[in-house]
């Protein structure tokens with residue numbers, strides 16, 4: 001399924017993408033069930049869905065943390081099963097679920113990642129990113145002594161180190177107070193406008209998705225249930241907000257269940 005008709009190489013192209021885990025008693029759990037989608041470059045696409053819909057599993061396959069069970073997945077034009085190292089250097093991700101080594105300071109953590117990504121002039125880059133994200137005062141703190149909201153911003157700083165052309169975000173404003181959450185959303189909008197990068201984000205915050213995203217994919221039980229621009233979806237469902245559209249889809253019985 002295509003989100004637009006651009007001729008450029010899409011940032012992400014998935015077809016028949018499937019992930020099956022082994023659940024309790026070795027029962028298969030189909031977390032992602034044959035989804036197809038296309039994310040064009042220079043856009044922000046949101047991935048929505050209730051708890052357990054398959055969002056984190058989808059993002060984990062796109063960032064190369066999980067291998068698909070079947071289907072094809074191309075990221076920045078590279079096959080994520082055979083050539084993922086060629087895509088990984090040009091992308092990054094931020095997730096509140098990835099913990100940084102607790103005893104290392106924020107600077108030491110960022111330094112390790114900067115070297116892993118082969119960032120030139122690592123020290124200057126870390127200082128610039130820390131300043132951009134208002135983290136300079138935290139650079140000397142052990143990562144284990146940060147609040148949840150501070151960790152979210154450090155994870156974002158880590159994701160910016162290599163100037164990614166594709167940025168994956170899982171719950172980018174999780175644990176942030178409303179003021180800081182608003183500031184991070186503004187930061188992401190400005191960053192994308194400046195760099196022309198593509199953002200692909202999973203979020204439960206519908207107001208955030210309406211504000212940041214050009215298009216959304218709505219997942220339910222491992223499948224894409226609907227997709228479109230937030231305004232178009234709101235109009236099509238005859239609702240006032242994306243939250244109301246989300247509730248309509250979430251509360252409609254699943255025909256495949």
Ligand SMILES: Nc1ncnc2c1ncn2[C@@H]1O[C@H](COP(=O)(O)OP(=O)(O)OP(=O)(O)O)[C@@H](O)[C@H]1O
Pocket residue numbers: 021022023029030031049050051052053054055056057058
């Ligand atoms: N490692 C795993 N082993 C077994 N089952 C898993 C594993 N990871 C995820 N699942 C299952 O796959 C399904 C999709 O999980 P996933 O984390 O992708 O959902 P999600 O949409 O990100 O949910 P949430 O909004 O709660 O974070 C769920 O049923 C989950 O229990």
